[in-house]
Amino acid sequence: MARRRLRERLLYFALxxxxxxxxxxxGGIALRTTLQIEKARQQTVFDATLTLADERVDKLDKLIIxxxxxxxxxxxxxxxTTIARRWLPTATRETPTVRAILVLDMSHPEHDVLxxxxxxxxxxxxxxxxxxxxxxxxxxxxxxxxxxLRHLHQVIDRQSILISxxxxxxxxxxxxxxxxxDVPRLVHEIFPRLYRDVDRNSRMNVIDEDGRxxxxxxxxxxxxxxxxxxxxxxxxxxMQIALTSADELxxxxxxxxxxxxxxxxxxxxxxxxxxxxxxxxxxxxxxxAALKSDxxxxxxxxxxxxxxxxxxxxxxxxxxxxxxxxxxxxxxQIIVSESERLTAxxxxxxxxxxxxxxxxxxxxxPGRLEDVVAxxxxxxxxxxxxxxxxxxxxxxxxxxxxxxDARAMxxxxxxxxxxxxxxxxxxxxxxxxxxxxxGGVIVRVIDRGPGIEPDEQERIFERxxxxxxxxxxxxxxxxxxxxxxxxxxESHGGSITVKSPITDDERGSAFILRVPALRNGEGAATAxxxxxxxxx
Numbered sequence: 001m002a003r004r005r006l007r008e009r010l011l012y013f014a015l016x017x018x019x020x021x022x023x024x025x026x027g028g029i030a031l032r033t034t035l036q037i038e039k040a041r042q043q044t045v046f047d048a049t050l051t052l053a054d055e056r057v058d059k060l061d062k063l064i065i066x067x068x069x070x071x072x073x074x075x076x077x078x079x080x081t082t083i084a085r086r087w088l089p090t091a092t093r094e095t096p097t098v099r100a101i102l103v104l105d106m107s108h109p110e111h112d113v114l115x116x117x118x119x120x121x122x123x124x125x126x127x128x129x130x131x132x133x134x135x136x137x138x139x140x141x142x143x144x145x146x147x148x149l150r151h152l153h154q155v156i157d158r159q160s161i162l163i164s165x166x167x168x169x170x171x172x173x174x175x176x177x178x179x180x181x182d183v184p185r186l187v188h189e190i191f192p193r194l195y196r197d198v199d200r201n202s203r204m205n206v207i208d209e210d211g212r213x214x215x216x217x218x219x220x221x222x223x224x225x226x227x228x229x230x231x232x233x234x235x236x237x238x239m240q241i242a243l244t245s246a247d248e249l250x251x252x253x254x255x256x257x258x259x260x261x262x263x264x265x266x267x268x269x270x271x272x273x274x275x276x277x278x279x280x281x282x283x284x285x286x287x288x289a290a291l292k293s294d295x296x297x298x299x300x301x302x303x304x305x306x307x308x309x310x311x312x313x314x315x316x317x318x319x320x321x322x323x324x325x326x327x328x329x330x331x332x333q334i335i336v337s338e339s340e341r342l343t344a345x346x347x348x349x350x351x352x353x354x355x356x357x358x359x360x361x362x363x364x365x366p367g368r369l370e371d372v373v374a375x376x377x378x379x380x381x382x383x384x385x386x387x388x389x390x391x392x393x394x395x396x397x398x399x400x401x402x403x404x405d406a407r408a409m410x411x412x413x414x415x416x417x418x419x420x421x422x423x424x425x426x427x428x429x430x431x432x433x434x435x436x437x438x439g440g441v442i443v444r445v446i447d448r449g450p451g452i453e454p455d456e457q458e459r460i461f462e463r464x465x466x467x468x469x470x471x472x473x474x475x476x477x478x479x480x481x482x483x484x485x486x487x488x489x490e491s492h493g494g495s496i497t498v499k500s501p502i503t504d505d506e507r508g509s510a511f512i513l514r515v516p517a518l519r520n521g522e523g524a525a526t527a528x529x530x531x532x533x534x535x536x
Contacts, residue, residue: 027264045243046226052202053228053241059194064181064233067095068149068164071179075103077170084117091119097190099182100125102132106167106174111137114175128180131156132163140165153236155209162186162234186234191215202243209236216240309338333386340383347411362405362491369441369515370395370434372406376413377432380421388428389421395434400517402441404492409515412488412496415481416445416511423449423509440494440514448508452500461486461496489513 074087080103087101103115111133118125141150146167153162162181167174187206195204195216205216207227214237219225225242229235313331322328377393384391413432420430431446452460461482482496489496494515501507 024268027268049202049226049241049243050228053226053239056195056204056241057228057230057239060190061231061233063190063194064097064151064162064164065149067098067181068179070094071098071101071164072149072166072177075101075168075177077103077168077175080115083115087117088119095179097181097186098179099185100128100180102129102178102180104176104178106176111176131161132178136161136163142167151233151235153234155236160208160236164233183234187215202241204239204241206237206239307338307342310335310342333382336382362408362488364403364405364492366401366518367404367406368399369402369404369409369443370399372404372409373413373432373434373443376410376417379410379414380417383421384430387421389430390428391417391430391432393432393434396436399434399436399441402492402515402517404515405488408488409492412485412513413443413445415485416443416513419481419511420445420447420449420509423447436517437514440516443513443515444510445513446502446508446510448502448506451507452498452509454500457498457500460498485511485513489515492516 071087075083076086083101083103087095091098099120100116100118102113105112105114113129113133116125116129135156136152136154139152139154141152147169149164149166151162151164153160155161160183162183164179164181165176167176169175191206192215203217203219205219206214208214219240219242225240227238227240229238313335316322317328317331322331373395374393377391380391417430417432429448431444433442433444433446435442435444486496492515494513496514497512498509499512500509502510
């Protein structure tokens with residue numbers, strides 16, 4: 001096991017420097033590549049122009065496809081007569097370039113038009129229907145997945161026509177949905193609006209299949225020009241873009257180079273910070289693993305000792321080797337006390353396991369915290385008498401009620417009492433006070449033990465953490481009691497703190513558990529508590 005841990009540590013400490021070296025090498029390579037970027041400025045200009053062209057042709061395709069999706073949403077094959085009523089009210093806003101919608105019967109050889117909706121009914125609609133069935137239909141692509149959206153862009157009689165079409169099946173019949181786009185509207189209304197953000201350092205136009213300009217200004221020869229066809233819609237047309245200021249683009253390239261240098265430096269810093277975090281997390285994880293190991297050892301010892309006593313005195317009683325009734329009663333009392341200690345330890349471990357798994361559930365109800373504290377003190381009556389410790393319980397009168405899980409809060413107070421009993425044997429006194437501060441109910445468990453070091457007063461509420469004095473005095477414990485108290489307090493919306501020493505002249509520790517009080521009218525009304533004081 002020791003050799004395995006040694007190998008793991010060697011691997012870990014070898015891996016971290018290797019990562020740092022690899023990052024530095026990659027940073028150096030990136031720096032060298034960035035410094036050579038000026039030599040490839042012409043390629044950069046081309047790439048920038050091509051990216052700009054792709055962006056602009058995709059913008060139009062997305063606009064048309066978005067309108068096609070709207071049309072598909074309005075076409076209900078179960079009720080073809082409602083297409084116009086569903087589509088026309090929003091056609092101008094949602095589908096500005098769609099002029100008409102048709103539904104054809106693909107199951108019939110004649111491909112009858114079953115539905116037709118037009119934004120501007122007229123003679124041109126009849127011409128388009130005849131054109132669709134007579135000339136355009138033969139150019140439609142029905143190969144592969146016919147349900148996908150497709151487009152047809154054709155020039156017939158010097159007229160550019162764009163249609164979107166897709167097939168649908170309804171009640172074992174095939175239908176073809178066709179959206180007729182108004183190309184002149186696209187050119188004269190949509191293009192100016194869609195491409196009005198043309199950069200002053202570039203020129204753009206759209207040409208048809210014969211090279212004639214459809215939209216935009218002429219681009220002079222000799223400029224760096226990139227042409228891109230529209231991918232899926234107006235695929236017979238091309239968009240041309242020319243950058244008119246390569247010098248300014250060169251400056252942008254230089255700024256990009258400096259930005260990349262900064263990013264390389266930033267990445268190196270991030271990696272170094274990340275490696276540091278990993279190292280710290282690993283150290284913390286190893287420390288937590290060591291604490292867990294100590295926890296298992298402590299719990300095992302806590303279980304073993306009372307079990308050994310219970311077994312030993314049980315065997316003595318079973319063998320009837322008791323000299324007197326007083327001895328028998330003493331042995332039985334030891335068995336009962338150790339059994340109670342086992343029960344408390346097991347309950348602590350089980351409750352802590354629920355907290356660790358996130359399954360701890362509390363049943364809140366209006367109640368009086370002073371009653372819960374009194375029950376917890378009563379549980380420790382016999383242990384206090386046996387250990388010779390006086391427990392003084394003092395409760396203020398007129399304490400407000402609070403939303404409590406009585407069992408959980410009793411467990412929290414019991415853990416505080418158990419902690420006080422372990423370290424307060426010298427003081428022979430533990431004070432338990434229940435008071436209020438106007439906004440909450442406060443429980444103070446005060447012992448006259450050796451106290452807690454200032455640097456440990458925050459950490460003792462962490463899981464598996466025990467103070468140095470616990471090891472020095474060989475006090476048994478699992479290291480989860482105070483962590484469980486903290487979780488219970490915070491689950492009630494309260495807090496747990498410790499003050500040590502109690503005063504400048506008096507050593508010891510005061511654990512202060514605070515729970516928010518119910519406001520007037522909240523929860524169930526309970527009778528006010530009377531001033532009470534008792535000594536156990």
